[in-house]
Amino acid sequence: MAKALKKNAAAEATAPCGRFAAGEDPAKRGQIIDGAKRVFLRMGFDAASMNDITREAGVSKGTIYVYFKDKEDLFAAMVEAEREAFLAALRIILAKDDDMETSLYTFGIRFLERLTDEKSITAMRMVLGVRERMPDLCSRFFRGPQNLRTVLHEYLVRQVAKGSLVIDDIDLATGQYLDLASGSFFKFRLFGTMPEPPSQEEMVRVIRGAIRVFMAAYSRHDESVIARAPL
Amino acid sequence: MAKALKKNAAAEATAPCGRFAAGEDPAKRGQIIDGAKRVFLRMGFDAASMNDITREAGVSKGTIYVYFKDKEDLFAAMVEAEREAFLAALRIILAKDDDMETSLYTFGIRFLERLTDEKSITAMRMVLGVRERMPDLCSRFFRGPQNLRTVLHEYLVRQVAKGSLVIDDIDLATGQYLDLASGSFFKFRLFGTMPEPPSQEEMVRVIRGAIRVFMAAYSRHDESVIARAPL
């Protein structure tokens, strides 16, 4: 019955064009990944059993093995999905045509929220924990081709092109803003030293500080230009 | 036979007072932890089997279970031992009566070496990876009562008492020196972005820089005071 409901939901969501090929229905894929995510986050990679995931995802064991080669593949897919979702949200912010400080601010806040969120932190710990067995996963996760750094980098490139920013080494500047924005929160959260995500105020303070430093270094200095102009 | 040898060696090493109570012989305890460390580092917590450890430690299964409640307990003990060893080395440095810059330098280098060493990094990843199941272990490891921070903190307290340093917030200063000393190396190593530990030169550069900043902020400025005084 739970099954039937889920199936219908999936069908409605994706329905019009009939049936998907085996292992190709994105709704079902998502359903599996969702279940897997819950179980993996709760138990860790090894302690999570495929049976748990089966139960949590509301899908049969065989189906999981149609969509994913094995447990590692499923885990990798979940991690990838997580990263994708993380990025998607931030990409949108930087795509908007807001003025730069607003963009950097919203980006910073969302980034920090996400970065220090219990689920993200747990996921990162897990990825680090299985690194010995799945080194590729770890690399892709922390410096994959489509990562956060790239997203911000592209934004800064656009701003420089527009003349809003004056940056020599954009790579460096990208890293700097991210480091400034994450503050020490990330490390504290990762190691469990800080048991809760920072409060909204703490985050605002850090992000404001980050922007101040960043803009001081890289914004166009019209006035100073003017100031120097007289001569 | 290898076993027999080990046994004798252990017995001799600790012998004088006769026989130890069950699970109390520190040599045997160490022998088990050593074997366990090798296996855990090589395979990760879950992938390591008690049989592997048995073999590597040259001790029987039953004996392990006399000394340690279960696999988790053994793992925790190994982690604890590792942290202890880490600290012991650094404690000695700060206990010596060297002049302060030398002490901070040697401390910094040893700290950074150890921090970025493949084995330490692997151990930290492991501890993070099993955090969901063994949260206490993780906490104890990263902020246990007898941690690095304390060691350095006590040293700084002594220096302040002697008047060699002028520090308002010693807690803060402790963290600052550690952060300065670890640089970005730690994060890069942890995430695998930096596949090898930094070279000796890189470390020297970072530690020198850390000391410069640290001393600029906190060393007694007698001369300058005097220098400024005359006016």
Added chain:
Amino acid sequence: MAKALKKNAAAEATAPCGRFAAGEDPAKRGQIIDGAKRVFLRMGFDAASMNDITREAGVSKGTIYVYFKDKEDLFAAMVEAEREAFLAALRIILAKDDDMETSLYTFGIRFLERLTDEKSITAMRMVLGVRERMPDLCSRFFRGPQNLRTVLHEYLVRQVAKGSLVIDDIDLATGQYLDLASGSFFKFRLFGTMPEPPSQEEMVRVIRGAIRVFMAAYSRHDESVIARAPL
């Protein structure tokens, strides 16, 4: 697309009279059996998966289950078909109006070729291997109502009726020719002692010998008797 082609081909081959009832189209049935045969011979009964057969036959899983009750039923049908094909070839030879020695010779050679052929040998091993679970299949295969023995038996009956042979116990004679013709080859092949089928020469030698013995025992000796009589 490969699938579509096959379907069309089948449809055309059998088309005229419209559509077949479910599980009744003999072309499709043959197509399934053919695919199954290839897979079963390659993998053995248990190791062959219905998916493999599906793929090899170019027919969907459901369709197979319309034509055959289950895997065992499909296997039995394939075995039966194989036996049928085996017999059909030999029946034709004995139906021709060639002189008897020619018939027996050709029959013998074809029989021996087939009997020692890798595919037949593999099939027999398989049938023997699943006997515990499918005892009827084995019986039908080795002494089914329409077997080799019957075919040759009927032929000999006809020859006796024509007066070409003089045989008391035709059952016995039937068995004897088959035993003589198979020689020791069959056992050796079945047990793998003889890794390749016998060469053409070896077969010719054995069959010639078989015919010599058989004819010596059962051919009409009228003329020779008469011939000798006069003296």
Added chain:
Amino acid sequence: MAKALKKNAAAEATAPCGRFAAGEDPAKRGQIIDGAKRVFLRMGFDAASMNDITREAGVSKGTIYVYFKDKEDLFAAMVEAEREAFLAALRIILAKDDDMETSLYTFGIRFLERLTDEKSITAMRMVLGVRERMPDLCSRFFRGPQNLRTVLHEYLVRQVAKGSLVIDDIDLATGQYLDLASGSFFKFRLFGTMPEPPSQEEMVRVIRGAIRVFMAAYSRHDESVIARAPL
């Protein structure tokens, strides 16, 4: 409880010298092989599950995997044991100092009994059935280094050396006696054409016939020569 009994029995049978190394206790090994044999014979290789064997052998799953690498290894061991038992019985007969005809007779009868016995026949079918996956097993079984042929061959060599027999090609003669002794029974039994082993009388008849032919061909004809000589 069954377990306890079995254990005690095993203990008594092997007891005096304490404990066996893992996977080395021959009583336990035998116990496992016995259980496995019953299950394998009943179900065939693939259809037999390790759980069935576990239950039938009265031993835990883990223990089986200490004694045998995997299912195939267990099966091979059972087949080997079966062959060994088969040979041992016959070896004894030929080792006795009976007169030759008696030896050959007893050997023949025992051989035929065993060869046509339901269990042997089933085992052979199984070995043939898994040949594709375990070709070595099949070879070893049917022409292994220590097989029946060798045993009889050695006996004949001894008789020739003693002058009791006059044989040119002992290899050939060995095969001939075995073929004569097995008659057609083996094939019929293997294929299930003969549902029961032959009766004692049938066996006696076949073996008597075999000995008559064999002795006619190979026994020393001294006396008869002498007997004939006088004339």
Added chain:
DNA sequence: TATGAATGAGCCTTCATTCAT
């Protein structure tokens, strides 16, 4: 009618833990 995605029982195997020796 034909399809093939989904099912889930059941497979082989591993391994933390116990307990008789």
Added chain:
DNA sequence: AATGAATGAAGGCTCATTCAT
């Protein structure tokens, strides 16, 4: 006190079969 053989629950994964489309 130390040993290590035995245990058996639980693991990941396959595949014959069903049934909605």
